[in-house]
Amino acid sequence: MISVSISVLIYTALALFGIFYLSKFVAFLYSSIKLRYFFPGPKTVSIFGHGLTDFGEEDLEKLESYVKQYPRMHRVVYGHMVRIVVACPELIALAYAEIPDKDRIFLDMFTPAFGNGLAFSSGEIWKRNRRLLTPLFHFKCLESFCEVFNKTGDHFVEVISTKINGNSFDFSKLARLATFEATMNSICSKDCDLQNNLENNPDQRSYLEMLDLLTAQSLIRFNNFLYIMSDTIYYMSKAGKDFLKNCKDMRNLMAKFIHERRALTTEEPREYNDLLDLIMKSRDEDGSGLSDEEMIDELSNFFVAGFETTTCGISFLMYCLCRHPEWQEKCREEIMEVLGDSETIAFEDINKFECLNMCLKESLRLYSPATLVQRIVDKPVQMDGYTLKKGTPIDIGIQSVHMNPTVWQEPSKFDPNRFSKENMEGKHPYSFIPFSAGARNCIGQHFALAEMKVLSIKLLRSYEFSLEPGYEMIRETTTVLTQKGGLSLIAKPIQS
Numbered sequence: 412m413i414s415v416s417i418s419v420l421i422y423t424a425l426a427l428f429g430i431f432y433l434s435k436f437v438a439f440l441y442s443s444i445k446l447r448y449f450f451p452g453p454k455t456v457s458i459f460g461h462g463l464t465d466f467g468e469e470d471l472e473k474l475e476s477y478v479k480q481y482p483r484m485h486r487v488v489y490g491h492m493v494r495i496v497v498a499c500p501e502l503i504a505l506a507y508a509e510i511p512d513k514d515r516i517f518l519d520m521f522t523p524a525f526g527n528g529l530a531f532s533s534g535e536i537w538k539r540n541r542r543l544l545t546p547l548f549h550f551k552c553l554e555s556f557c558e559v560f561n562k563t564g565d566h567f568v569e570v571i572s573t574k575i576n577g578n579s580f581d582f583s584k585l586a587r588l589a590t591f592e593a594t595m596n597s598i599c600s601k602d603c604d605l606q607n608n609l610e611n612n613p614d615q616r617s618y619l620e621m622l623d624l625l626t627a628q629s630l631i632r633f634n635n636f637l638y639i640m641s642d643t644i645y646y647m648s649k650a651g652k653d654f655l656k657n658c659k660d661m662r663n664l665m666a667k668f669i670h671e672r673r674a675l676t677t678e679e680p681r682e683y684n685d686l687l688d689l690i691m692k693s694r695d696e697d698g699s700g701l702s703d704e705e706m707i708d709e710l711s712n713f714f715v716a717g718f719e720t721t722t723c724g725i726s727f728l729m730y731c732l733c734r735h736p737e738w739q740e741k742c743r744e745e746i747m748e749v750l751g752d753s754e755t756i757a758f759e760d761i762n763k764f765e766c767l768n769m770c771l772k773e774s775l776r777l778y779s780p781a782t783l784v785q786r787i788v789d790k791p792v793q794m795d796g797y798t799l800k801k802g803t804p805i806d807i808g809i810q811s812v813h814m815n816p817t818v819w820q821e822p823s824k825f826d827p828n829r830f831s832k833e834n835m836e837g838k839h840p841y842s843f844i845p846f847s848a849g850a851r852n853c854i855g856q857h858f859a860l861a862e863m864k865v866l867s868i869k870l871l872r873s874y875e876f877s878l879e880p881g882y883e884m885i886r887e888t889t890t891v892l893t894q895k896g897g898l899s900l901i902a903k904p905i906q907s
């Protein structure tokens with residue numbers, strides 16, 4: 412009798428469980444179908460939607476054509492998932508204000524590597540840590556990082572001096588090592604010349620290898636439907652176990668940096684100005700700081716958010732200046748005029764390079780390192796006469812608003828004059844958002860802009876750059892936007 416009632420209980424529980432998940436799935440399917448068929452957007456090409464797969468050149472061109480047809484917002488269909496792309500400044504402002512929650516669809520996959528660091532956390536943990544870490548990027552602190560950027564720039568110039576034989580070289584690959592050095596030295600004050608001497612810096616070299624491995628491992632997961640659908644299946648697979656091991660190794664290295672720094676500060680007290688030191692000193696109103704695990708999270712976040720993005724920024728700037736040599740020359744003239752004989756770029760001088768600033772902004776508009784940011788609706792929102800229900804996935808279209816013809820005239824044209832003071836007067840602040848905006852904007856944006864400017868000033872002062880004849884740039888998205896197959900440039904020394 413008892414065994415019958417136990418089995419009835421088990422079957423009932425299983426049935427309820429099944430009904431629960433089935434009803435959730437049906438509700439998801441119903442809202443997807445509603446969005447797919449009743450929300451404005453371009454025609455789908457098949458049952459799988461718009462056929463967007465890898466955010467490569469073809470996909471990016473498709474997204475740019477959608478914004479021409481639907482300049483305010485539209486839906487995009489990825490297989491069974493429908494996302495709403497918000498593409499005009501007014502609606503983007505509304506989305507930042509009303510839809511604050513990050514869509515965790517991909518973020519959670521990276522918890523083993525980046526924990527609850529700023530870019531990956533939500534809610535109260537994020538709020539507390541953002542408050543704690545904002546002072547790290549205060550202008551006073553950026554001043555000391557400028558010294559690091561100057562040194563990195565000098566190393567970059569040295570590396571390129573070995574490439575001036577008239578042959579082309581992959582600029583992006585060198586820029587990646589330069590921005591890695593700038594990030595590493597700003598975080599850990601290591602003062603390493605990683606560009607000329609990576610081999611003799613085993614910790615730094617292995618961290619770079621681990622980051623590369625992490626990118627490759629993420630692609631394996633993204634390309635496997637089962638691995639995306641189920642954490643359990645993924646973590647039971649060899650791919651999942653390798654990923655976890657890599658994450659552990661990365662975190663152990665961060666722990667080592669913290670440990671080394673603690674040993675230094677106790678035995679040999681001195682003033683540091685690097686990010687690690689500032690992280691260790693940061694305190695809440697109640698005097699509590701970050702735990703070791705939290706510090707590891709934040710260090711890892713600064714690496715992942717900070718170095719591929721700036722590689723992309725500086726590489727596309729150089730690409731644009733090579734495509735438009737008249738602007739390269741204008742920037743160079745300005746650099747010579749502002750710097751004179753001085754070898755060092757002082758932090759307070761960075762804003763004097765107006766022409767370079769306009770060119771950098773224009774290249775970030777055309778080639779934003781992050782093409783979109785993802786949000787999820789947490790309570791019904793009215794947008795342009797539509798009610799977006801709780802759970803609707805939103806893409807704030809950075810690339811979309813930058814390429815929106817109702818926001819920027821002839822959006823595909825490189826025209827730095829768009830960013831002159833007169834032309835920007837009255838422009839909606841969310842017309843240009845390479846660093847995102849709102850509460851979760853990029854905490855490192857001033858750091859990134861200073862770094863990209865110092866490096867490019869050093870390079871443009873020493874070399875004239877051109878594209879390899881016949882080179883065709885094709886965009887590709889890995890973790891950020893980049894050039895497929897690299898960026899083939901030729902450098903010629905400037906005759907002084």
Ligand code: HEM
Pocket residue numbers: 513529530531541712713716717718720721724779780781784785845846847850851852853854855856858859
């Ligand atoms: C050209 C360079 C850069 C670009 C284009 C860029 C872009 C962005 C964007 C679009 C976001 C918002 C992401 C989202 O909402 O999902 C973001 C967030 C973030 N960025 Fe950057 N970034 C750059 C450089 C940096 C640097 C150098 C650092 C640190 C040293 C950094 C640290 C962060 C962090 C920690 C966040 C998360 C902020 C939060 O959620 O509170 N970024 N960045």
